[in-house]
Amino acid sequence: MDILTAMQQRVSVRSYDGSRPVERALLDRLMAYAGAVEHVTDMCARIALVSGVERTRRILTTIVGSYGLVQNPPHLLVGVLPEERHLARLDLGYTLEQVVLEATRLGLGTCWIAGSYNPERAGDAVNLAAGEVAAAVVALGYPVEQGWGRFHSRAVRQLVGGHKRKPLTEIVFAGRWGEHWSPGGSDSTMVAVLEHARLAPSAVNRQPWRFVVQSKDLVLATVRPAPIDAGIVMAHVALASAALGQPGRWTVRWGDEHLAPECGLPPEATPVAVFAWA
Numbered sequence: 001m002d003i004l005t006a007m008q009q010r011v012s013v014r015s016y017d018g019s020r021p022v023e024r025a026l027l028d029r030l031m032a033y034a035g036a037v038e039h040v041t042d043m044c045a046r047i048a049l050v051s052g053v054e055r056t057r058r059i060l061t062t063i064v065g066s067y068g069l070v071q072n073p074p075h076l077l078v079g080v081l082p083e084e085r086h087l088a089r090l091d092l093g094y095t096l097e098q099v100v101l102e103a104t105r106l107g108l109g110t111c112w113i114a115g116s117y118n119p120e121r122a123g124d125a126v127n128l129a130a131g132e133v134a135a136a137v138v139a140l141g142y143p144v145e146q147g148w149g150r151f152h153s154r155a156v157r158q159l160v161g162g163h164k165r166k167p168l169t170e171i172v173f174a175g176r177w178g179e180h181w182s183p184g185g186s187d188s189t190m191v192a193v194l195e196h197a198r199l200a201p202s203a204v205n206r207q208p209w210r211f212v213v214q215s216k217d218l219v220l221a222t223v224r225p226a227p228i229d230a231g232i233v234m235a236h237v238a239l240a241s242a243a244l245g246q247p248g249r250w251t252v253r254w255g256d257e258h259l260a261p262e263c264g265l266p267p268e269a270t271p272v273a274v275f276a277w278a
Helices: 003-009 024-036 053-060 086-105 119-125 147-159 188-198 227-243
Strands: 046-051 075-081 109-113 133-141 172-174 209-214 217-222 248-252 270-277
Touching: 003 086, 003 188, 003 227, 024 046, 024 086, 046 053, 046 086, 053 075, 053 119, 053 133, 075 086, 075 119, 086 109, 086 133, 086 227, 119 133, 188 209, 188 227, 209 227, 217 227, 227 248, 227 270
Parallel strands: 172 209
Antiparallel strands: 046 075, 075 133, 109 133, 209 217, 217 270, 248 270
């Protein structure tokens, strides 16, 4: 499976076969990949692994004691920040989504979990260093293919709108915020990249990011502070561009006071980064 197919086919899996852990060799391969992924800021997040259904269930049991909507994953990927800052969260989204897509390529199921887990227990499980923060977890394992588990995954996906995506014309602007952009008059590779960016997962599938196309550059902004979601969609843009034969590079400009007026961003939008094709 190539990376574009992984983006197209990946769904959030919420019911796992807890009796079937991922093979050690496959886990080692995935974690080696996690240790070598590209970062997008110098506040490099790290990715740790927690294994065993009892251990993962304890982490997915929230502080108030309720078990979450993700059932019986045999493994969790834990995203760890060096410190609590927006740029660290941006890097976490960027790096961990690369690992999620690699897991998809390897035939594994995943599900981002950014809120309904116990961060203290996740931190304890991965032995946080001083100042580090467990900022997100990703369920990892083999999906339940039939019966209640399969129904559960589909039902929750419908509940949170995981099957829905905004059309490009709602999330892409031409030159300045609010200006109509049409895929029909745009470079075909850029349109393909944006289509794969549109598939990026986000918290409750809100898709809080917007793109402003300026000449050959792509400006990313968010309509609310959502650095992890922004990092995730940045990974899709970078990976899709490389796969389509036109690699580029992100320059992070979080909160840039010059970029915001240049793109006509409204007060509620936060500039994030600029992607330039080589």
